[in-house]
Amino acid sequence: MSSNVNLLKDPKTVAVIGCQFRGGQGKMGVEQGPVHLVNAGLLGQIKELGWNVRWDGYQSYEHLEEKITVETDPNIGRMRRPRLVSNVCEEVSKTVEQHAKEGQFVLTLGGDHSLGMATIGGTLEVYPELCVVWVDAHADINTPETTDLGWLHGMPVSFLLGISNVPEYSWTKGKLHPSRIAYIGLRDIEAGEKATLKKLGIKTFSMHHVDKYGIGGVVKMALDAINPTRERPIHLSFDIDSLDPQFAPSTGTPVWGGLTFREGRYICEAVCETGKLIAMDLVEVNPCLTDPASAKRTVAAGCALVRAALGEELL
Template sequence: MSTSSTTRSLIAASSRISGSVGIQGRSARILHNAPGFTSRFYATFPEESRLLSQYKFIKDPKTVAIIGCPFSGGQPRAGVDQGPIHLVEAGIIDQVSTLGWKTHFEGHHQFENIHVEHDPPQGILKRPKLVSAVCKSLSEVVGKHVHNGALPVTLGGDHSLAMGTISGTLSKHPDAVVIWVDAHADINTIETTPTGNIHGMPAAFLLGLTSAPEFAWVKPILKTNSLVYIGLRDIDPGEKKILKQNGITAFSMHEVDKYGIGEVVNRALDAVNPYRDRPIHLTFDVDALDPDVAPSTGTPVRGGLSFREGHYICEAIAETGLLAALDLMEVNPSLMAEFDVQKTVSVGCSLVRSALGETLL
């Protein structure tokens, strides 16, 4: 059996989250010790992409901190915790290096040690203590890298982790804007959530639209006029009301079809960053893409972004030179056959490369 297949077999055998287990410990160890990634720093190439110097919020030498967070506790489907290892095994670190970035791979042991002994539902909320603990730890890790002048790229894991990544970015850049690319708004409150799955609620916590004692550390630091959505097409009734009542700009697939992705991205930037001078946190859920493009994800919805539309968003954000942090969430390798898993992982890697300066010409 090959090293790669052995690694995948170990991941498949890893223990699932229970009341006494936080992060998938064995998955975290495997990811930290993945073949070919024994060093925390990786070689860079002398040739920089033509856009690299334009990343104005990133210090020289331009550094990407790749953070894997193997976590699935914000939703019920097992396997999304395995997303980061598949992305790393696909070569994402070397791919980023070839663009001219210095790359730092953040080990996963800090998440491995997170355990919650007793985590019953709080009302409708499921696993609130575990989700809070992991997101808070992730916030500190992302914040550390942002404060050091690096560009954190967080590989999820489910999208509840956005509470951690975005709060970490805002700890350094309180004026940052968030471009949220997703099929879902993830803005349910405790009152509106139909499931209690926290991966459908991170935006509401960040905006201060909902609260729970376990999430007291999540301050309402994101303003409604600093958040814009692209790609929405599966929105709960309560979320529609929240978006309208709070004047949050959102571009559904209807607008993408009507105006084209180029115009939608321009309008999105105009809505939250009209002077093109504020840092951008791009959080990208792969279910924003059509299932034909990214099938191996937990909540696929037909009629999504095409391969090129998804990449155009990343390319356009790269061209602004304002990207300060990037998330790639909800790759779930356990749901599909190997071909569809590879397809989803491949598009995830290429989205990251596009956001970090890879161009077609």
């Protein structure tokens, strides 16, 4: 394990939350991501790296899904399932905040990426100086005005930045400053998102930059921008669809031309090496969309990314 995580309390503990939530997007199966990751041995693998594991169990949010049905949750503007996503994310946010407050590394297994507003919202409460590395094929920065499809998994960053104003989401406090988030792996961005990224001057590293500078250069530039003295705590939000579909085919919105497995793993290694990583999300693993072998490959890649972020070294 990385020995220099001075922000975490001893004994070094990873709190793992298995978020079985799919309400931020339209496909069945992403709620099974945590089950497949855990069944692949992820918790044992984390222990082998020297961490204590506090497993929170699978969180199914049935109590909220029963209360907030399709009928009682009509669209707000173009936003689909807005109240369900808000309620689930508010609950997840409190859980993440509690673990972070106790000095634990918080690992959230999704579930869809709408959860990003919850997890980062939670860590920001404990670490106001936090910066975010968002690894994704998509920018997930749509607002209710710019979204084409209306699914919340394409919008979490806008709530973190406070540029989406929806009364039902008043619990999202918009505390993340645009200078504190960098993207890596982008290659499928909507027109409204491009305008937002430009307007806010957000550091974006698309696959073009990965090709041009190499992944080592890109991660260094990303960290130099959001964490120049490497003193800020880091939250890594890793969407498995950042990887090319040949490495991670089982995901809801695959896009060709993505990160290789090695490039994805390198990002995790490099962020871990800073000694400042305090939380990670691994989201959008949907084992139900492909044949079992492809699902297994995707889950194995996800486990390896988590291990790298938690200090597994090749040598």
